[in-house]
Amino acid sequence: MWTRIANPGHFLRWSGAVTPWLAGLSALTLGVGLYLTFFVAPPDYQQGETVRIMFIHVPAAWLGVFFYGSMALSAVGTLVWRHPLADVAQRAAAPIGAAFTLICLVTGSLWGKPMWGTYWVWDARLTSMLILLLIYCGIIALWRTMEDPNRAARAVAILTLVGAVNLPIIKFSVNWWSTLHQPASILRMGGSSIDPSMLHPLLVMICGATLAGITLHLYTMQTEILRRRVRTLTIREAERLDAGAALPPTGLPAGQAL
Template sequence: MIRELANPTRFMSLSGIALPWIGGLSAVVLVVGLYLAFFVAPADYQQGDTVRIMYVHVPAAWLGLFFYVTMAASAVGSLVWRHPLADVSQKAAAPIGAAFTLICLVTGSLWGKPMWGTYWVWDARLTSMLVLLLIYGGILALWNAIEEPNRAARAVSILTLVGAVNIPVVKFSVDWWNTLHQPASVFRMGGSTIHPSILVPLLVMAVGFTLLGVALHLSGMRTEILRRRVRTLTILEAERLDAGLAHPAPAGPAPIRTGAA
């Protein structure tokens, strides 16, 4: 199954079928999630209505981390097996992960101002998340700096794996240091500390965001496969043109000139 999917032509065929379904499902789940977030979930007894920011902030944070882990797994595929689809997966995941990390930081800042009295504090969780965004920026810059896709993939893979050190730091920063950011309250030993009336809309939004992220990733991979085909054909055309110029076609018979010059 995985070997079949790993064939780019097969991947294009299967992803072409799955993409509209995943995209449509993400839209439906997000609409349901937004309804639950705004019309069903109660305001928090301490944070009031600002808790509604959590329904976009937390899923965005999860996806920022999720896409980095996806890139790190693909980086192993690139370095160990040198599989072109692993390169494609890495490249497609980077802008999506960066965008969700940016959403997490901005929405967190907008949540922090009314609750903490400041948009930003150099807290371990916030700082490690900012470092994650900067790593994403470096990876995107490196992809654009090296033209040859295979060389770019190898360089980016190394950077991605080095940057993966930051992932456990983000996750456990609230446990390792005394932070202003609250500790883990959904995935923790002993179960979630969030009341179901707030937890259920959060999980629905998280599923909707994840489906959206997967749809965007599949779409990005399809585009990257096409981009590589275009690149290959463009090089092929250029080679043919060069060969044509180096060995021009033999000249035909001279035109018969009639009349006075």
């Protein structure tokens, strides 16, 4: 069943039917989340209105890590099963994950200035997220420097799996080292430390951002499949024209062709 669903042709059909609904649902969820963020969630008693940056920063951080995790799974599919859709999924996820990681770093810097007095410190969590962005950029650059799609897919898959070592460092950096960044506040032993008046809008924003990210991923995968089909047809047409040009003119023996 999964093999049939993962077939590029079947994927284009079912994803084409699903993505408009996902886009509408993500827009609705984000709309509700933004309303709760700016009109319902109260200002923090210490941070004031700057705490609202959290409602953008946290979903972006989550999606930056989420998309790299999905790329690591796709890399396994590329190396073990050599499934073409795995490489498509990985290539489509890279720019989206990089964009969310960049948003996370920018919003974190804007949040850090009033809280820490500086836009940047070489904190363990901040540094590991910066490394994640650099890994994203390296993966995207590697794809662009290799013309052979099969060689590029294998090389990128290996680099992605090596870079996956950074994911647990991002997650547990605030526990392993003494950092300025606050420890885990949502998923932690004993329950969330965030007040429900802020936690509920934050969860809605995380859900909305995740739906939007998945929608973008599906659209990008569709575009990548069509791009590869066009490339294949172009190569075949070029080979056909080259083969036709190499034939002798009609009616002349090969040895008399000009």
